[in-house]
Amino acid sequence: TQLLEQSPQFLSIQEGENLTVYCNSSSVFSSLQWYRQEPGEGPVLLVTVVTGGEVKKLKRLTFQFGDARKDSSLHITAAQPGDTGLYLCAARTGGGNKLTFGTGTQLKVEL
Amino acid sequence: GAVVSQHPSWVICKSGTSVKIECRSLDFQATTMFWYRQFPKQSLMLMATSNEGSKATYEQGVEKDKFLINHASLTLSTLTVTSAHPEDSSFYICSARDSWQGLFDEQFFGPGTRLTVL
Numbered sequence: 001t002q003l004l005e006q007s008p009q010f011l012s013i014q015e016g017e018n019l020t021v022y023c024n025s026s027s028v029f030s031s032l033q034w035y036r037q038e039p040g041e042g043p044v045l046l047v048t049v050v051t052g053g054e055v056k057k058l059k060r061l062t063f064q065f066g067d068a069r070k071d072s073s074l075h076i077t078a079a080q081p082g083d084t085g086l087y088l089c090a091a092r093t094g095g096g097n098k099l100t101f102g103t104g105t106q107l108k109v110e111l
Numbered sequence: 112g113a114v115v116s117q118h119p120s121w122v123i124c125k126s127g128t129s130v131k132i133e134c135r136s137l138d139f140q141a142t143t144m145f146w147y148r149q150f151p152k153q154s155l156m157l158m159a160t161s162n163e164g165s166k167a168t169y170e171q172g173v174e175k176d177k178f179l180i181n182h183a184s185l186t187l188s189t190l191t192v193t194s195a196h197p198e199d200s201s202f203y204i205c206s207a208r209d210s211w212q213g214l215f216d217e218q219f220f221g222p223g224t225r226l227t228v229l
Contacts (some may be wrong), residue, residue: 042115042204042220043155090156097143097160097208099218104154 004102021074023089037086118222134205140185141207149202161188195228
């Protein structure tokens with residue numbers, strides 16, 4: 001059983017559509033991060049959410065941390081081909097320094 | 112922003128040989144670096160935590176004698192895959208944590224190294 005389960009695993013949509021990616025766990029986290037990774041590159045941090053119920057916006061991306069700090073969502077409005085990539089949630093585990101990554105959501109946005 | 116480099120970016124080797132991958136923090140000091148492995152279409156899996164001046168801490172199921180980690184300075188950690196086999200073929204990514212950051216510190220990721228073992 002994975003600590004952080006993401007859904008959906010794969011998502012292929014047309015340009016302009018909206019989408020939501022979910023990151024769920026049975027554990028409570030002090031903070032949670034979202035990353036995007038493109039093929040052949042390392043992941044790039046998009047956002048860190050800390051407070052339960054917190055909502056953060058990054059242009060067309062909206063991130064929400066669940067009230068109980070067990071889950072998070074990433075919503076993309078009007079997706080563009082440049083949004084294509086692997087989206088990963090991650091949380092600190094094992095005493096604070098280690099990051100555990102979610103199972104990942106592969107997004108493809110087509111013209 | 113903080114930059115982490117990896118060398119080489121890709122490597123092809125024969126089965127049974129050893130391969131060394133370097134991870135460098137270019138503009139900050141990192142007492143802690145992390146090594147991850149990523150198989151195609153999958154997420155990152157933490158292999159080990161590399162601590163400057165001390166032994167690395169390996170995750171369960173990762174063979175420490177096969178994946179040798181050395182963190183001899185505050186800006187360099189190396190991962191050596193010994194006696195590599197085709198099943199070791201993967202994308203290896205390192206990250207570094209700035210020594211001077213506070214509670215909500217950020218890990219900075221390298222660009223990864225693609226290892227292919229023939």
